[in-house]
Amino acid sequence: MKYQRPKGTADILPEEAVAWSYIEDIAKKTFAKYRFEEIRTPMFENFEVFSRSAGDTSDIVTKEMYDFEDKGGRHITLRPEGTAGVVRAFVENKLYGPEQIKPVKLYYMGPMFRYERPQSGRLREFHQIGVEAFGSESPNLDVEVIAMGMHLLNRLGIKHLKLVINTLGDQETRSAYRKALIDYLEPHFEELSEDSKERLHRNPLRVLDSKDKNDQKLVADAPSILDYLTPESKTHFETVKTLLSDLDVHYEVDASMVRGLDYYNHTIFEIMANDKSLGEGDVTVCAGGRYNGLVEELGGPQTPGIGFGLGVERLLLLMQAQKVALPVQNALDVYVVGIGDQTKAETLKLVETVRQAGFSADQDYLNRKPKAQFKTANRLNAKIVITIGNDELEKQVVNLKVMATGEEQQVKLEDVYQNFPALFGEFLKR
Ligand code: ATP
Ligand code: MG
Numbered sequence: 001m002k003y004q005r006p007k008g009t010a011d012i013l014p015e016e017a018v019a020w021s022y023i024e025d026i027a028k029k030t031f032a033k034y035r036f037e038e039i040r041t042p043m044f045e046n047f048e049v050f051s052r053s054a055g056d057t058s059d060i061v062t063k064e065m066y067d068f069e070d071k072g073g074r075h076i077t078l079r080p081e082g083t084a085g086v087v088r089a090f091v092e093n094k095l096y097g098p099e100q101i102k103p104v105k106l107y108y109m110g111p112m113f114r115y116e117r118p119q120s121g122r123l124r125e126f127h128q129i130g131v132e133a134f135g136s137e138s139p140n141l142d143v144e145v146i147a148m149g150m151h152l153l154n155r156l157g158i159k160h161l162k163l164v165i166n167t168l169g170d171q172e173t174r175s176a177y178r179k180a181l182i183d184y185l186e187p188h189f190e191e192l193s194e195d196s197k198e199r200l201h202r203n204p205l206r207v208l209d210s211k212d213k214n215d216q217k218l219v220a221d222a223p224s225i226l227d228y229l230t231p232e233s234k235t236h237f238e239t240v241k242t243l244l245s246d247l248d249v250h251y252e253v254d255a256s257m258v259r260g261l262d263y264y265n266h267t268i269f270e271i272m273a274n275d276k277s278l279g280e281g282d283v284t285v286c287a288g289g290r291y292n293g294l295v296e297e298l299g300g301p302q303t304p305g306i307g308f309g310l311g312v313e314r315l316l317l318l319m320q321a322q323k324v325a326l327p328v329q330n331a332l333d334v335y336v337v338g339i340g341d342q343t344k345a346e347t348l349k350l351v352e353t354v355r356q357a358g359f360s361a362d363q364d365y366l367n368r369k370p371k372a373q374f375k376t377a378n379r380l381n382a383k384i385v386i387t388i389g390n391d392e393l394e395k396q397v398v399n400l401k402v403m404a405t406g407e408e409q410q411v412k413l414e415d416v417y418q419n420f421p422a423l424f425g426e427f428l429k430r
Pocket of ligand 1: 081114116121122123124125126127128259260284285286287288309310311312313314
């Protein structure tokens with residue numbers, strides 16, 4: 001039997017993991033500047049957490065969830081996205097309480113699961129880095145969250161970024177627009193895809209988001225939500241646009257953008273990037289919006305919120321396509337070459353000494369000939385090679401070579417053990 005990873009999953013090998021760590025590190029540093037703090041929530045939640053929040057007509061809930069009954073008969077779902085779990089945790093742990101500094105700003109990173117047709121940039125297990133901010137309706141916060149997403153992608157070196165925004169308005173906007181959309185679509189009912197027929201009366205906004213080509217043609221001439229905004233919704237949206245311009249963040253408005261999750265209202269946005277090698281069209285790497293009703297929906301007090309989710313795999317595809325250079329991987333500080341069986345105990349003591357002194361070190365474990373050991377030292381980019389053979393052992397010295405200059409010297413074993421950081425620390429920090 002040949003074992004293979006499940007369809008739609010990926011192994012992240014050490015070489016790629018370097019890029020993953022780099023992205024996570026830059027994300028953490030960027031979020032810290034905006035006072036976002038990390039939260040870690042479970043990889044699975046009760047089914048209702050997602051059906052209540054993402055909406056039971058969304059693709060995610062109707063088609064893409066990994067859900068099952070556990071041995072205790074509970075309906076469990078592997079998380080398809082991050083927001084619902086964070087909101088559930090926010091409510092359950094009463095992060096809305098008076099001792100919290102508002103807005104409460106949180107970020108997470110980790111795997112998400114969706115049963116989708118796997119293709120480039122679309123997996124069944126994929127990873128998101130996301131942020132959520134709770135407790136303020138200020139358009140400043142909308143703009144801050146968007147700017148932070150752009151800031152992060154810029155810092156990672158992504159080029160040709162495009163920010164697209166829209167508004168879904170408030171409750172009143174939504175119900176007026178809902179009616180207008182149904183009136184417009186009903187005469188075309190028979191032409192709609194099966195999904196859209198099903199959704200027309202339950203959630204007509206979903207039809208705007210349909211991936212069906214014919215549906216897309218039909219909705220091209222649909223009424224625009226921007227014509228149904230209440231004065232408050234309009235003011236909020238206009239303020240967001242003005243503030244973005246004030247920060248020199250360029251944007252486009254796409255009035256037909258609705259996003260795939262039902263919980264959004266007011267500002268929604270997508271950050272896309274374009275690279276020919278990824279095919280025609282734009283790739284959405286980061287997407288999010290406001291969700292002022294979601295905390296209440298999951299049993300908390302009325303609390304506005306806004307956030308985004310960023311797809312790490314898509315980000316990596318873009319970084320590769322745009323040939324973003326990653327900072328070089330750290331070289332190995334010291335490689336210890338041992339010649340002869342008698343040196344085994346000493347080489348182990350040497351590598352451990354170097355490691356305890358705060359540097360990286362490695363040695364041979366396979367009884368290889370000196371030539372092969374030196375070759376490994378080169379492949380590992382060792383900055384210093386320490387060699388010890390039977391003669392050196394007898395004299396209680398080692399041969400130490402600084403690879404950058406080719407300089408060699410004999411050093412007393414005792415000095416290595418007592419004084420390694422003082423003797424070579426400066427050199428290795430360079
Ligand atoms: P799409 O329209 O491409 O299916 P979506 O609207 O379902 O995207 P969101 O739920 O908003 O996406 O998730 C935010 C981001 O997570 C996306 O912009 C994308 O970068 C990433 N993402 C979503 N689904 C997947 C997936 N199956 N595989 C890899 N990345 C994904
Ligand atoms: Mg999707």
